[in-house]
Amino acid sequence: MVDSRSLHEQLNHKVEELWQEELEFLKTMIRFPSLSGKEHRLQLFLADYLTTKLKLQVDRFTPAIQQIEKHPGYSPPKWTYEYSDIVIGTHKGINPSEGKTLIFQGHADVVSAEPATEWDSSPWEPFEKDGRLYGRGSADMKGGIAAMIFAYRAVIECGYMPKNDFMIQVVPDEERTGNGALAALEAGYTADAALIPEPFGLQASVGQVGALWFEISLRTIKKDEYKQTQTNVIEKLHTITSSLMAFERYLNQTRSHLAFSDQDNPIDLNIGKVTAGDFASNEPVHATIEGRVALLPGEQISERKQELLDWIKQETKNDIWFKENPPTIDFYGFHAEGTLSDDTSPLFQELDAAHERVTKTKPTRRTLPSTTDARHFQLYYDIDTICYGPVGGQFHEVNEWVDLNSIKDVTKVYATFLANWCGVEKKIIKQDGP
Template sequence: MLSKPAAAVLKIINQKIEELWEEEVSFLQKLGRYPSTLGKEATVQHYIADYLANDLGLRTETFIPDPKRLSKLPGYSPAEWSYAGRPVVVGTWQSTGPKIGKSLILQGHVDVVSPEPVSLWNYDPWGAVIEGDKMFGRGIQDMKSGIAAMIFALKAVKESGVILGADVLVQTVIEEECTGNGALAALDKGYTADGALIPEPFGLNGLTSQVGVIWMRVKVKGAGAHVERASQAVNAIEKAYHLIGALSEYRKLINKRPKHQDFAHIEHPLNVNIGMIHSGDWPSNVPSLCTFEVRIGFYPGQHPDDIKAEVTEWLFDAAKEDDWLKEVPPEITFYGFHAEGVSLDRDQPLFHTLARAHHAVTEKPLHSISTTATTDIRFYNLYYGIPATCYGPVGANMHGADEWVDLNSVKTVTKTYAVFLLEWCGIHTLPS
């Protein structure tokens, strides 16, 4: 059951969301047309910052994460690239009067993964094309639709004349897809609250659990030569095979171990993915160097350093089985994700409020899910004592070709977030 003031204002807010719907859809299209892959987030961030400042009237700040400072913090993931010109955006809607509810952060990431190979798409990845109830594009599902929903939820509440009983921060960050350092930077900067919601597209479910993730780079040396003399040469690609095979065995091993209870229902919770491989430049040359990069999942409660140690040992043991690799062992380095897993208690106010809001909009109970990926909620829950979860729209083909979001679900998320704001932050002043 909703609180009385929230129930009283619900109809007005829903009407406002309907009224603003066309605008919300074009806002989402606008976001989707910025190709905001790693390093190219600035233009979409400036667009959002302007929107928050001028359209919503929020006190808006942009700042550049400082990796030197962040590197001393728990949860920091080592980045090999510059942060120059890559802002994080924070808009604050300050409540007037005494605080009567709990403050809230609404956070989304603007960075998206590459749409390549684009030839596999039936739609322009940066076109934000609408067909029926679906909008297609890279990052439309993950997670520009969520960003549109959270911003328009706040906008609808504000434009309805409601004054909330606590502050709301709207944050759009960078690097969710590789480090999470954008979210970490905002928390470190002092942008904290009594709770946080991230509209990652988990199909209108609440997120209670996520795995940990690390990235690893393995450099394998061979001894290059022309193929004519290949009997004396050592092919780095072939040597890399051996280690890639060992990683398949490692994947089998970690999935055979007893599962974390939150993942007991998932057949293969821990993925070890060879995501990149670079070697060679000529069919008739024997490649002398092969580098491949790997993403490794692990359970909440396991420390990234322990996983790094375990997989390093595993690969060195595998190298010892090979005459060449035992003399010339691979070089193993870790960069990017150094992300711990998270397991949340479902029985806490954040989920109770979310369940009420979800039910008020959909008339259905809220289901919770565990994801075999990571999200930015880890920083809030693990290092800043801020309860945080994800709840976002329905879609498909995230990180693949023809990514899409169901626009009806975007509207549902907008409405659910609006109700959540009323219930969580409290209502200071009702519309006159």
């Protein structure tokens, strides 16, 4: 039977048909607590799914530090990748002289759900309410991974095969470094373009900031001789946190970028973690402050590091305690530069067209106040890349949610886009001999 509907209509129809299955698939993914460094079990599940359901050729491997540590996009981790599998499913084009090659890339890892007690329901058991699905990773970014996988399923279950190479990459450690994405690209898994379904509300990203992690350590090296009561290292934390807040104000006052002119505070500095001491009755010796500071596109990691080092040095130099107990600053995790996109490129045009067909609305753009894996594709491999995914909220916070209708829309947009970008043709079903 010949399907008389357009390719686009067929794909939309198939996405609707598969929707309950896509929703169950998303819920299954959320139930894996795939925290950064613990992506293994989710990745085994996905590798099996890509192999058996999508008939992709699947490669699974862990990032090897020695293969990426000299790369400018590398971020130094403080952890191993023993349980951080990369999963790559490849379809080799049946007619690669036509169409273009494409990567759908998502990250398997999610951030901590703590304090889990603050959630209205368990972060690891998806909960559906009023068209939203709640759970850690529902939006960032398992909803998007479901969309990219079911977009491809829609294509093949409509009986089509991409003419050119198509790849699904699900990578680890996006939330701390981006080394998973880098290791996949360094292993040779590249293409003409990439889509990353970050949950930015069906808007295509045209730029993102970079991110640098720091850890400032205070340590009582020399005890006070000039005071009757010892200075507790915890008292000195405040000098550093105030200084960091002043540094954020200084950065935003002294530099700007046209692409981020709509944002009040694009160079965000987050103080994320403080620890000091380990016992109520002991005087602590150590205190640490961990945080993240952004970079505008064009700003260099090495420069931001030096600025922070100089700033802290300047702010503590007149303090008698800090003179005798100088703080140390360590940079680990994110060493990510910012990036910009040319939104007149063929990739944007093709995605805009698919978006408009599915949603009947004009495409809009956004710049991201955060970093994504897109930077590796754009900066180091010259792969045109867009972040475009469902509507969600409370990313990295309690009660993270994703809008389910928007996932369905993204799945449809992705399916149409994939078919048009790679080109597709009807799969020839081999008949058994006469």
